[in-house]
């Protein structure tokens with residue numbers, strides 16, 4: 001079994017570290033966040049991730065699992081003794097839509113002088129094309145006067161897990177091994193094959209693997225963008241996108257159009273933006289970004305039409321996490337929606353039972369409208385009466401806008417048009433009543 005140094009105990013690094021520990025490796029786990037390391041040392045998960053809490057509660061008592069910060073005197077020894085260093089640092093976008101590598105630059109300054117000859121490096125974050133070769137490999141080669149593939153073994157092995165099913169995905173998915181020489185590829189493969197006999201590895205160069213990861217996320221995000229565009233088109237014709245998709249996808253091998261809904265998050269939206277803004281030909285990626293992000297503009301426009309005005313209105317947005325049944329609020333579309341509503345005078349409240357600080361349902365009292373942005377299971381289970389009870393208002397005084405098609409009783413469901421959906425956008429109260437089927441109040 002090998003000795004690993006895992007740098008970054010986030011949504012990618014922590015499940016992977018636990019997985020490596022569970023098959024018998026020694027794992028030193030470093031993170032800059034002392035509160036996170038304290039939680040891990042005490043066996044507490046710092047975020048929700050299916051199955052991780054149980055593994056961590058065992059790992060936390062095992063000397064083969066050592067969470068630490070840089071202040072720990074064991075850090076230098078952990079670098080020097082590592083057979084493998086796996087880096088899963090964050091690579092957020094800057095305001096110019098390009099990746100920021102500050103976390104990597106910080107880590108390289110700390111570890112390069114301490115590396116031992118023979119170490120294998122695995123870059124596991126999502127990065128810009130050529131980052132592994134031109135930054136990580138080149139920097140170590142220059143600073144240590146080492147030859148890649150002989151003195152050290154740099155690789156890029158992208159993470160393709162989905163939050164919420166990280167442990168399962170690490171088990172199930174084949175590993176893409178990006179390496180620019182045979183020995184580096186062989187060593188990275190040996191590490192991932194140690195996760196189980198079922199594991200398969202697929203070889204690429206580092207830049208091919210970097211591009212492959214970006215292509216996959218951009219492809220997926222583009223499909224979601226297309227689904228959202230189809231939803232708007234269906235509405236325009238008074239049609240129901242969900243009926244259309246059910247029929248179109250049914251037993252049709254070339255179908256598979258995804259369902260519409262708000263989509264962004266720290267992977268799909270981020271990686272699509274990074275690709276779009278790093279290639280002059282990225283028009284489709286730009287379009288996918290625009291379609292997905294404009295969803296909040298459409299939602300705000302429809303809501304304004306329903307309420308007449310946002311001035312003096314109290315709007316509750318349900319869901320801050322970017323993805324259902326997670327507590328991860330990074331790059332959500334709730335914040336942009338809230339900004340749009342507030343700049344037109346609405347008072348907004350955000351309720352998300354999974355996100356500490358936003359988990360008080362009392363904020364829903366007296367709201368004029370509810371907008372569902374995240375399809376958490378707990379929201380799916382709500383009945384109309386429960387929502388009204390929380391709002392403490394009669395049904396005809398609360399406009400319910402469901403962007404995920406989980407509440408058949410909502411006043412407005414994104415993707416479900418009515419025959420006259422866009423015919424009378426100026427008459428808020430009448431339109432609201434009409435949407436509910438109140439023929440006396442409809443035009």
Ligand SMILES: NC(=O)c1ccc[n+]([C@@H]2O[C@H](COP(=O)([O-])OP(=O)(O)OC[C@H]3O[C@@H](n4cnc5c(N)ncnc54)[C@H](O)[C@@H]3O)[C@@H](O)[C@H]2O)c1
Nearest residue numbers: 008009010011012031032033089090091103106125126159
């Ligand atoms: N979250 C996903 O589902 C997912 C899936 C595939 C790929 N990715 C990619 O993987 C990478 C990591 O994503 P994530 O979701 O785990 O991010 P994250 O923000 O959850 O984790 C990053 C971790 O690095 C730590 N960190 C920051 N600076 C550090 C430093 N200088 N030294 C040590 N630790 C430091 C942070 O405290 C945090 O714990 C990103 O490039 C992301 O795009 C994420």
